[in-house]
Amino acid sequence: MSKAVLMQGNEAAVEGAIAAGMRFFAGYPITPSTEIAEQSAVRLPQVGGKFIQMEDELASIAAVLGASAAGLKAMTATSGPGFSLMQENLGYGMMAEIPCVVVDVQRAGPSTGLATSPAQGDYMQARWGTHGDHPVIALSPSSVLETYTLIIRAFNLAEKYRTPVLFLMDEIVGHMREGVELPRPSDLIINQRKMSFHDGANKQCYYVPEGQYVPAMKPFGHGERYNITGNAHDESGFPTNSSEIAGKLVTRLLDKVEKNTGDIVRVEEYAMDDAETAIVCFGGTARAVMDAVLEARAAGKRVGMFRPVTVWPFPAGQLRARLPQLKRLLMVEHNHGQMLLEVQRAVGREKPVDFLGRVDGTVISPRDILDKLNEMEENGYAQ
Amino acid sequence: MKGRYELRFAGSGGQGVILASVIFAEAAVISGMKTVQSQAYGPEARGGVSKAETILSREPIWYSKVTAPDFLLALTQESLDSYSKTLAAGGLIMMDSSLRLPEGLDPAQVLSVPVLQTAREVVGKAFTANIVAVGAINKALGLFDGETLLEAVKRHIPAGTEDINRRALDAGAELISPEQAAAFARKWG
Amino acid sequence: MPSDLVHLYMRIDHLPQIWCPGCGNGVIMRDVAVAIHELIEDPALNFNREDFVVVSGIGCSSRAAGYLDFNSIHTTHGRAIAFATGIKFANPKLHVIVLTGDGDCSAIGGNHLIHAARRNMGLTVIAFNNNIYGMTGGQYSPTTPNGDRATTAPYGNVDRPFDIANLAWGAGASFSARGDVYHVRETIDIIKQAILHKGFSFVDVYSVCPTYYGRKNKKGDAVDMLKWQRDNLIPTARYYSMPEGERKGKKRIGILAYNDYPEYTEEYAKVIEACRKTGGEGEEARE
Numbered sequence: 018m019s020k021a022v023l024m025q026g027n028e029a030a031v032e033g034a035i036a037a038g039m040r041f042f043a044g045y046p047i048t049p050s051t052e053i054a055e056q057s058a059v060r061l062p063q064v065g066g067k068f069i070q071m072e073d074e075l076a077s078i079a080a081v082l083g084a085s086a087a088g089l090k091a092m093t094a095t096s097g098p099g100f101s102l103m104q105e106n107l108g109y110g111m112m113a114e115i116p117c118v119v120v121d122v123q124r125a126g127p128s129t130g131l132a133t134s135p136a137q138g139d140y141m142q143a144r145w146g147t148h149g150d151h152p153v154i155a156l157s158p159s160s161v162l163e164t165y166t167l168i169i170r171a172f173n174l175a176e177k178y179r180t181p182v183l184f185l186m187d188e189i190v191g192h193m194r195e196g197v198e199l200p201r202p203s204d205l206i207i208n209q210r211k212m213s214f215h216d217g218a219n220k221q222c223y224y225v226p227e228g229q230y231v232p233a234m235k236p237f238g239h240g241e242r243y244n245i246t247g248n249a250h251d252e253s254g255f256p257t258n259s260s261e262i263a264g265k266l267v268t269r270l271l272d273k274v275e276k277n278t279g280d281i282v283r284v285e286e287y288a289m290d291d292a293e294t295a296i297v298c299f300g301g302t303a304r305a306v307m308d309a310v311l312e313a314r315a316a317g318k319r320v321g322m323f324r325p326v327t328v329w330p331f332p333a334g335q336l337r338a339r340l341p342q343l344k345r346l347l348m349v350e351h352n353h354g355q356m357l358l359e360v361q362r363a364v365g366r367e368k369p370v371d372f373l374g375r376v377d378g379t380v381i382s383p384r385d386i387l388d389k390l391n392e393m394e395e396n397g398y399a400q
Numbered sequence: 401m402k403g404r405y406e407l408r409f410a411g412s413g414g415q416g417v418i419l420a421s422v423i424f425a426e427a428a429v430i431s432g433m434k435t436v437q438s439q440a441y442g443p444e445a446r447g448g449v450s451k452a453e454t455i456l457s458r459e460p461i462w463y464s465k466v467t468a469p470d471f472l473l474a475l476t477q478e479s480l481d482s483y484s485k486t487l488a489a490g491g492l493i494m495m496d497s498s499l500r501l502p503e504g505l506d507p508a509q510v511l512s513v514p515v516l517q518t519a520r521e522v523v524g525k526a527f528t529a530n531i532v533a534v535g536a537i538n539k540a541l542g543l544f545d546g547e548t549l550l551e552a553v554k555r556h557i558p559a560g561t562e563d564i565n566r567r568a569l570d571a572g573a574e575l576i577s578p579e580q581a582a583a584f585a586r587k588w589g
Numbered sequence: 590m591p592s593d594l595v596h597l598y599m600r601i602d603h604l605p606q607i608w609c610p611g612c613g614n615g616v617i618m619r620d621v622a623v624a625i626h627e628l629i630e631d632p633a634l635n636f637n638r639e640d641f642v643v644v645s646g647i648g649c650s651s652r653a654a655g656y657l658d659f660n661s662i663h664t665t666h667g668r669a670i671a672f673a674t675g676i677k678f679a680n681p682k683l684h685v686i687v688l689t690g691d692g693d694c695s696a697i698g699g700n701h702l703i704h705a706a707r708r709n710m711g712l713t714v715i716a717f718n719n720n721i722y723g724m725t726g727g728q729y730s731p732t733t734p735n736g737d738r739a740t741t742a743p744y745g746n747v748d749r750p751f752d753i754a755n756l757a758w759g760a761g762a763s764f765s766a767r768g769d770v771y772h773v774r775e776t777i778d779i780i781k782q783a784i785l786h787k788g789f790s791f792v793d794v795y796s797v798c799p800t801y802y803g804r805k806n807k808k809g810d811a812v813d814m815l816k817w818q819r820d821n822l823i824p825t826a827r828y829y830s831m832p833e834g835e836r837k838g839k840k841r842i843g844i845l846a847y848n849d850y851p852e853y854t855e856e857y858a859k860v861i862e863a864c865r866k867t868g869g870e871g872e873e874a875r876e
Contacts, residue, residue, distance in 0.1 A: 062857070076674070194422060240639055
């Protein structure tokens with residue numbers, strides 16, 4: 018018998034999170050993410066963790082941030098409408114530097130949209146949903162196994178950079194079951210929160226040593242007394258009206274992600290070595306792209322896949338590194354052209370970028386992509 | 401068996417077609433095959449159209465949706481009428497015998513089986529229809545050995561229901577004659 | 590010179606506070622500090638200062654969290670109770686005290702208040718109820734009486750007000766009480782009992798806002814507003830000794846509702862225990 022187990026994407030998110038040390042989940046039911054809450058309710062008490070169903074998504078993200086401030090690795094899961102409700106407190110978590118993981122199993126919108134249909138229309142919301150300039154790390158898996166391993170990475174990044182990390186799933190991956198062989202727990206790398214730099218010198222809870230970006234206070238109840246606020250604050254954690262301190266704070270928050278993209282950003286490339294056409298995609302869309310690439314290759318076409326696994330920050334550097342060999346790019350995503358904007362920004366006018374999108378709740382098939390490639394060819398790849 | 405085989409299970413919400421689909425995916429995992437299982441459904445927990453799909457393969461599976469299935473199980477007229485149109489060339493249909501055969505279908509590609517009636521009258525519980533169907537499909541297509549299929553079923557049913565589900569599985573298999581199985585298995589290759 | 594209490598429990602660097610002269614919020618903040626002090630000092634109890642977490646939302650009341658020298662978290666508007674729920678559930682040994690306002694807990698955060706009351710997790714919620722939105726300059730709140738004026742009710746308030754203590758009680762709070770800023774000793778005792786209460790406790794403390802609510806409604810200065818509280822908010826014992834006819838138009842301060850419902854984190858601990866006993870496959874078992 019095989020060691021593989023049949024697992025749904027949403028279930029893998031829970032199992033991966035628990036392997037990463039998640040011991041608190043607060044959420045509100047919403048399709049197509051509900052299985053994550055249900056499975057957390059089953060699994061967390063088994064490992065001594067805690068599950069609570071809150072009265073809405075506003076409360077869910079708030080409880081998650083509270084639990085994290087009290088020292089537990091915490092997560093919530095939702096879909097578009099709930100993700101919209103969470104935006105204010107996501108910004109709070111970024112400003113107050115409270116680690117957590119927020120899963121958004123995207124569905125077709127806007128508004129209530131098509132509740133059970135796949136989409137990737139929250140990509141830009143993930144970056145810009147909360148007000149003000151803020152740092153964002155967002156990861157997007159394309160298989161059940163990757164959901165498991167990547168959500169562990171999401172927790173690791175959240176703890177390392179002390180910030181909410183967004184986990185952008187879609188209905189394709191969330192509701193899909195695959196046979197997976199999970200890594201052994203002993204093979205996993207799990208980051209724990211840095212619990213203070215204090216060596217007697219600086220007692221400020223938001224103190225950040227020169228050349229570093231992330232403060233390291235202990236959770237509440239661990240013997241240090243301090244203040245957390247969503248106001249602009251100084252290193253003591255208290256509100257300030259100083260424009261100098263406020264400016265430095267926001268710059269540091271942005272820098273802790275921007276200056277560490279080498280650590281944070283991951284890309285999967287397939288058949289890119291000699292590719293002339295790069296198909297850019299993320300999340301569940303990659304599954305159709307892979308089949309299209311395989312079929313195009315079989316027909317002798319030099320097509321490859323460029324898939325940001327870290328979708329924010331967008332891997333512009335990695336994409337630009339491929340530009341000299343490329344003749345053209347095709348962005349394929351289940352929205353009206355969101356990551357497309359980032360691709361165009363990275364590519365500029367150097368190479369033509371074409372687009373295949375879908376907003377009707379149906380799934381882009383390998384055939385659709387092959388047809389698009391043929392159409393591009395017939396049009397001489399003109400823009 | 402060819403490289404990739406796509407099964408579609410369709411009925412109304414509450415008939416358990418998603419579970420039937422999951423059981424075949426589980427059996428595939430147990431036997432070391434590649435599989436992807438997914439479903440599409442409306443807002444209704446009961447009634448409405450429910451559709452589930454299982455892809456079986458020896459090779460890695462990327463695209464996870466079924467477009468032209470090699471096999472369709474249809475438990476309602478609505479699902480039979482709509483999904484029988486999108487079958488792959490040479491695809492096979494198992495329909496509940498209470499349904500009407502849609503025009504334009506070659507009777508040779510259709511197996512009419514009293515799934516619902518067997519669940520009600522032979523097994524004695526209407527809710528076992530999906531497991532009856534699993535037994536019948538497995539026999540007709542010759543997919544998995546009995547032990548693997550039983551293990552797959554056991555992983556997805558509540559404790560204490562093993563006996564009735566085993567009876568449902570057997571009752572389903574008995575609905576398929578060796579000749580029918582042979583006829584279908586030929587088309588499988 | 591700040592008093593010993595201020596030295597002990599307030600963050601001197603961050604004083605003086607920003608509240609207006611005559612505001613009742615400073616009185617409530619002091620009541621909370623005294624209540625905690627007396628609990629910590631009580632040798633019969635085992636209260637540790639480091640175990641207190643003060644949680645606030647947004648508004649005038651919410652500044653109190655920053656002035657009190659405990660673990661403190663100043664959260665978003667309306668969400669203090671939800672943050673507090675996460676803190677308490679994550680670490681039930683913490684004494685989690687929410688300092689909120691009438692707008693914060695009964696308008697934007699009203700949903701969290703009623704669900705926290707229903708859930709009965711051991712939080713203590715103290716509302717600084719001044720009948721107005723002070724921080725934004727005098728708009729009507731859910732506790733502004735009908736007919737009263739506010740910058741957004743220039744012709745008199747058309748809304749009917751909440752009685753928040755009754756709201757919490759109605760939502761199933763196992764402890765709901767009312768205090769004010771005139772009856773200081775009584776209110777300190779109520780807050781102490783609220784903190785000692787095992788389940789969810791709610792204290793609606795009537796504050797005074799002479800700057801906006803008082804001025805808009807010709808209630809006089811802070812002293813006049815306190816006198817009104819003296820004459821119209823009556824401690825429980827005296828209230829029930831009054832002839833019924835004299836109670837008209839007056840409100841009782843004291844504990845309104847008390848029940849011994851099971852506390853949420855204790856109930857959930859039983860779920861964890863049961864899962865472990867029945868051998869629910871835990872991570873330990875797996876590794």
